[in-house]
Amino acid sequence: MAVDRPGGRDEIKATRRATEGARALAAVMPRLILESRRIAATVIHGLHGRRRAGSGENFWQFRRYVSGEEARRIDWRRSARGDELYVREKEWEAAHTVWIWPDRSPSMKFSSRTALESKLERTLVISLALAEVLVDAGERVGVPGLMRPTGSRAVIDRMADAITHDPNERASLPQGFAPAPLAEIVVISDLWSPVEEIRTTLSQLSANGAHGHLVQIVDPAEETFPYSGRVEFIEPEGAGEITVGRAENWRPDYEARLARHRAEIRAVTDKLGWSFIIHRTDRQPNELLLALHVRIGEGNAAVALARGTAGRPRRSA
């Protein structure tokens, strides 16, 4: 049905598998409470993400009209019940949003013999599971250029649906996208693009002050270079090919080149204040999810990891 579509059959299948895998993965994760690091600075946001705190519900949805604001923002129905004027706050604009970018480019379909699954599948599993975990914690999750942020319970289905029906070309990195300042962005990719490209993309993403995490998904074969003999290597995204006479002789050089590549990426992320995580597909996916869990929640670690003990979240000063 979708052979002519850019993603192709592989992606649909991977998505379908990843949907289930992600649900299972998310089910075993500790519940995540993400406290925005910016929350203290924005009074208007009020208590965030605690839908259960019934007492504060009216309060954070309506706020007093401050003189100087546009009159059309006043919620007259509410204001008519009293002397004050109330402004209906637009919830979706104000909520804390996490953007997740799963790389679905052709190079992600690579899978060597030692890997548990392809990089694409691993990426999708992580993305969907992360989305589920985040939504469970009251966050809103979106996919740059593909899905608007949503807090729906059925976020996995919606995300999978969006990925499956994506009519666009699969790019390695999100392009032409700048998230809101308070948003977080998680970019999951193999990051084999030239460092320049990565740097440009990251700069663009953090142009508005957004904060992010860069995850490199690699196949074990891409790290160990287990080839020997006469091999012709082909770049799956059409960047060219190279014939190697004795591949085993190339291994040390390749490893050095790989380390340099990673060092360059790390330099970029350090400069922007992003985190950089490397994940191999022969490891279990929950390792990465836990790492992401920790990093995303580290803005308020105490709250993040101890939702069960803390009856109320502490408001950061």
Next chain:
Amino acid sequence: MMGLPLGFASPLVLLGLLSLPVLWWLLRLIPPRPRRIEFPPTRLLFDIKPKEDTPSRTPWWLTLLRLTLATLVILAAAGPLWNPPTATTTGATAIALLIDDGFSAAASWDARVRTADDLIARAEADNRGIALISLGEAGRDISLQTPAAARVALNRMKPKPHAIERVDALPGIVRLLTATPNMEIIWLSDGVDLGRGSEFVEGLAKAVEGRPVSVVAGGLPTAHALAAADNAAGALTVKVLRATTAGTEQGLIRALDLKGLPLGESRFAFKDGEREADAELNLPVEIRNDIARVEIPAEKSAGTVQLLDKRWRRRTVGIVTGATAETAQPLLASTFYLGRALNPFADVRLAEPGAPAEAVRRFIEQNVPMIILADVGNVAGEARDRLSAWVDGGGMLVRFAGPRLAGSDDDLVPVKLRRGGRILGGSLSWDQPQQLTAFSREGPFGSMPVPNDVTVTRQVLAEPEAGLIDRTWATLADGTPLVTAVKRGKGMIVLFHVTADTRWSDLPLSGAFVDMLRRIAALSASSAAAENSDNPTAREMVPPTRLLDGFGAFGPPPPTARPVAAGYAARATSDHPPGFYGPPDGLLAVNTLAPADRLVTLDYSKLNARLAAYQVGEPLDLRGPVFLAALGLLALDAIVVFFLAGGFAQLFRGRPRRAAAAVLALVAAGGLLMAATQASAQQRPPQQQRATTTPPADQSADAFAMRATLDTRLAYVATGDAEADNVSRAGLQSLTVFLAQRTALEAGEPVALDIARDELSFFPLIYWPVVPGAAKPSPQALARIDAYMKQGGTVLFDTRDAIMAPPGPGGEARAPGMVALRTILSSLDIPELEPVPRDHVLTKTFFLLKDFPGRFNYGQLWVEATQTAKDDEDESKRPARAGDGVSSIIITSNDFAGAWATRGDGQALLPMVPGEPRQREFAFRAGVNIVMYTLTGNYKADQVHVPALLERLGQ
């Protein structure tokens, strides 16, 4: 060319093989196609400085594959031929074609003729003359012929059944060669040398004088021959010969009788380096004696046939000794000397200890051709008559004298004997121990040298009479006979006038003894031998009867075959071809090879000849198969290259699932199959369990058998009618009690029988109340009843209807019970019946009874008619008739059981019909008599004679 029948049409193309090293170098140089791998971080590789890579070489096995391919192509181009035709020099000279046509050529005659035919055909094409020389027919004139005429002559040639003597043909060849100086000689040899082969080769080499010579030999299966058949003590052995020593070989020999029926088979095996192998036919001696022909069935030639006549027959000799004490010192007994002397050529059977007459009778029954009586005096009575008849029928009776014979009168001796023996050299005698001095020239010992180590100290003497000289085979120095013989009927009686042990002479210690016995044994078992024995030295000529052709098949004798002397034992010749000679009952076998003949490989080295092999099949063009093989290798190479280039990975990339699914499906199918077989295997145990659950039935049968046999029990047939069965049981119970009170029989509880199922043979008497209207028993049940009655059981049928019988004569037979009984009995084999006669043993077995009442007293008791009933008068005077055995059937209509039956308290169950109280007592007595009759049989019939016997004894 010599090893493999392989040739090439254009051998020059084979020079192409020289190009292989170049090809090898080239192949080593060209690297294989690289593997193609999609590798996402390829862009990183772009930045790495390229290395100095030496190109990886083609794997050695791929090079080998390609070189093989190239070799095959070159070979195919050279036009390989299997079985290339025999090469001759091309030219216009005439050809002398020498053909070995002895027995050793017969097995592969077709191949030889084909080769010769091929040579003739090519000579025809080249327009050359041919002189066809059969080395087996020396006398034939040799001349040059046209190829067409040679072909006709060739087709007329047949292999000879005898060994050929090539030297005899040499003069003719020399003559031919001197007449035609320009000639090519081709010898189609069979490669077998029987002694004078090298002589012929030398002679031929001399005659050839530099002419081109080709010898065609080999390439055909080795010819075998059989020789030296020997019917030894344990088995018939025959030597299998071959001309070569190379290689191990196995084969089969088969023994046939005179009619061509196979009697046995055996295997022989040649080891490497052996020219002869032994084959053994382990058969009973009687069957071995029937063997007339031993052959190698796989090879049709006269040489592979060994014919056996009566000289190979192994006699069985029975020895009977009159001495009883001989067992005390068995190594000095006459049987020991005889056994030792006979063993080399005959099977000795010793009589069991016991009466000589019995032993003789047994030997005659065993159809032994020769019996030795060692010092048996009179053979008495019937045994004498039988022995006499046996001798008349062709038996060979050999007797040894001894004290018993010397003291007896007997007509089973060849000459009249004086009573008592004669002692030579004893203390009371003037005579010295006598030497054996002469063998009669007429007798079988005629040709034997007279031994000088035989002295006789005692002998029995013949009465001097007219025919004594004719009957004497061996005489002592004083002219008294030592061995005499006479023909009687078809048989013969031979008497040694001394004992078979060393008491009377030392003849048994002499080697001549063995020879004498051998010659006597050779005379036995054949009337022809007996006839011959009249004038055996007269070396008569026997005409050919059935002769072998070259292929070993029997046929009528050819006109050239001439009679042979009766004792002919040499190698067959063209005058005396192998086969059977003489009359049908005294056949003489002449074999192709003499026992001492051995086959040797012919040595051609002196000839300086070109050697070639026979072509076994048609020339076969191998170009097609070789090209096909090359094509196969090409395909293999393509697959290998495809594989090396990662073709399979590409083939399956993107659908490992599918491949996995296919593999899974295969595995699943296999698993299902396994599961199915396991399931069916698991379904079996229930059946086995069912099988093991049958033992309870067996156990119940066992219990029934134990119950029925540990006590003697009366039995009744359960009719299915509850009332009748109750009465039967109660009646038999009462009878059992009555028996225990009055007689020695203390029987167990009565048994109810299901005649269709229960074993009947445990019961001496079965009471069968006939219920009118009851279903007729099944045929199987009736068969069981029949078998029971035949095996000695007795059935007491009680129709219980005497009261219901219509009045008048024969009314009893029309009563309903009788009608029902008749339907039962109609399927049984019932003997003639009669009413119990007054004097039947039934009336006397325990009580003396006049009649046999039950509840009714009108009914008649029927038993099997005794055979003596109609016999003569004095039989009828006897107080009791015996009848051999017990009547298997007793029929009454008086309802015995009803009379016997009592309730638990001892009161009678049913009323008696006339009502007299004594009637019940008599009914019991009748029952006791019947039971006693079935248990004791006609014993009482003998007992009734006791008073008469006592009376007689008293006098």
